[in-house]
Amino acid sequence: MPVDTELYDLLGVSPNASEDEIKKAYRKKAKEHHPVQNRDDPGAAARFQEMAAAYEILSQPETKGMYDQFGMEGLSGGRGGGMDPNDIFQMFGGFSFGFDSGPGGFGSARRKKGQDSVIPYEVTLEDLYNGKSVKMNLEKDALCSVCSGSGAKGNAKPKKCVKCEGKGWTFVHSQVGRNQIGTSRAMCTECDGQGEKLREKDRCKKCKGSRTVKEKTRQELSIERGMANQQRIILAGAGDEEPGIPPGDVVFVLKQTPHDSFQRSGNDLLTAVHITLSEALFGFSRILVTHLDGRGIHVSSPPGKIIKPGESIVAKGEGMPVYKHPDTRGDLYIVFRIDMPGEEWLNTVDRAQLEALLPPKRVDVEPRPAVVDEAQFELSDIADARGRAFPTSSDFFDHGDEDEWEDDDDDDDDDEPECRTQ
Numbered sequence: 540m541p542v543d544t545e546l547y548d549l550l551g552v553s554p555n556a557s558e559d560e561i562k563k564a565y566r567k568k569a570k571e572h573h574p575v576q577n578r579d580d581p582g583a584a585a586r587f588q589e590m591a592a593a594y595e596i597l598s599q600p601e602t603k604g605m606y607d608q609f610g611m612e613g614l615s616g617g618r619g620g621g622m623d624p625n626d627i628f629q630m631f632g633g634f635s636f637g638f639d640s641g642p643g644g645f646g647s648a649r650r651k652k653g654q655d656s657v658i659p660y661e662v663t664l665e666d667l668y669n670g671k672s673v674k675m676n677l678e679k680d681a682l683c684s685v686c687s688g689s690g691a692k693g694n695a696k697p698k699k700c701v702k703c704e705g706k707g708w709t710f711v712h713s714q715v716g717r718n719q720i721g722t723s724r725a726m727c728t729e730c731d732g733q734g735e736k737l738r739e740k741d742r743c744k745k746c747k748g749s750r751t752v753k754e755k756t757r758q759e760l761s762i763e764r765g766m767a768n769q770q771r772i773i774l775a776g777a778g779d780e781e782p783g784i785p786p787g788d789v790v791f792v793l794k795q796t797p798h799d800s801f802q803r804s805g806n807d808l809l810t811a812v813h814i815t816l817s818e819a820l821f822g823f824s825r826i827l828v829t830h831l832d833g834r835g836i837h838v839s840s841p842p843g844k845i846i847k848p849g850e851s852i853v854a855k856g857e858g859m860p861v862y863k864h865p866d867t868r869g870d871l872y873i874v875f876r877i878d879m880p881g882e883e884w885l886n887t888v889d890r891a892q893l894e895a896l897l898p899p900k901r902v903d904v905e906p907r908p909a910v911v912d913e914a915q916f917e918l919s920d921i922a923d924a925r926g927r928a929f930p931t932s933s934d935f936f937d938h939g940d941e942d943e944w945e946d947d948d949d950d951d952d953d954d955e956p957e958c959r960t961q
């Protein structure tokens with residue numbers, strides 16, 4: 540009586556079963572539990588593998604003898620190998636073989652559909668605002684039309700693989716230590732784990748037995764208004780075809796290129812507009828922004844309002860269209876940059892008169908410091924000084940990161956997109 544009957548139990552036979560009975564039992568079980576027949580049962584593949592492994596051991600006198608005498612321990616590299624005898628299938632280490640090895644064999648038996656094709660697609664902010672439809676040519680694996688995906692010529696049938704006797708894998712014994720034999724399995728190289736193989740002369744002429752051919756297809760990609768950067772557009776079933784399973788999908792991933800004038804945050808937009816000193820003081824009524832759809836956005840400032848540097852306004856409902864609800868839109872934030880007049884201008888006016896009109900200059904601080912040194916007036920590049928002299932964690936010059944402007948009233952960062960000239 541064997542010390543362990545688990546493998547016999549798996550095949551549903553008695554430990555006294557003959558070679559022939561074991562073989563018959565395995566064939567019946569394998570058919571019943573084959574993953575292709577049990578696609579909706581996630582455990583089927585694992586059970587199938589366990590039975591195949593059990594049969595592999597019990598069908599060979601050498602390994603059967605070791606199992607009967609010592610149990611799984613006897614097959615794990617000698618007695619007392621330190622392995623848990625209950626953990627029988629872990630010992631074989633190689634049980635995951637083939638299942639992730641790509642097309643064919645056990646791999647395709649487990650996969651529920653063909654490979655998805657993931658394609659990055661560059662879009663502009665205008666595309667996401669206005670929507671866009673793009674037609675393009677793609678190449679995919681399609682089932683061969685000549686052999687309907689069988690890979691065979693006419694009615695030729697694949698022959699059972701001689702090397703693995705139709706199992707798709709072979710049992711490999713190797714020396715793992717002194718007087719110890721390790722046992723592992725490897726996918727059959729002769730049939731790539733299929734268990735059967737078409738003879739050269741039986742292969743379909745068009746696909747040469749590979750069952751699929753490259754095919755050009757024309758696809759239409761619909762970029763809807765309000766879609767987001769990184770959003771995925773899935774063309775279901777437009778991907779690669781494989782025999783016996785539904786085709787994969789084509790998945791486009793939108794990648795928005797940076798915009799010269801606008802930044803997007805959710806459904807809101809941010810832009811910066813330069814106004815003159817005169818406009819800041821006395822107001823304006825003009826087209827401030829050309830929008831992403833080419834419309835001019837006209838704004839009149841309220842009478843008597845002085846616009847200070849970095850101040851912002853919000854144009855409600857002038858942001859991005861909301862995805863799937865394009866009639867609803869976010870808001871457009873406009874940050875003001877005030878252009879000071881140049882020296883040439885100063886030379887054309889009566890300075891004394893202008894100075895008298897403007898608010899008075901400041902006088903020295905009170906109380907006056909006991910020691911006062913004179914420093915040179917030297918123009919500097921603040922961005923340069925910031926990079927060189929201040930640690931990156933310093934927020935001395937920072938007024939909020941440009942990526943965090945959302946919900947931030949303090950919008951006067953220095954890195955907003957360039958203003959458009961208009």
Ligand SMILES: [Zn+2]
Nearest residue numbers: 700703727730
């Ligand atoms: Zn084979």
Ligand SMILES: [Zn+2]
Nearest residue numbers: 683686743746
């Ligand atoms: Zn073919």
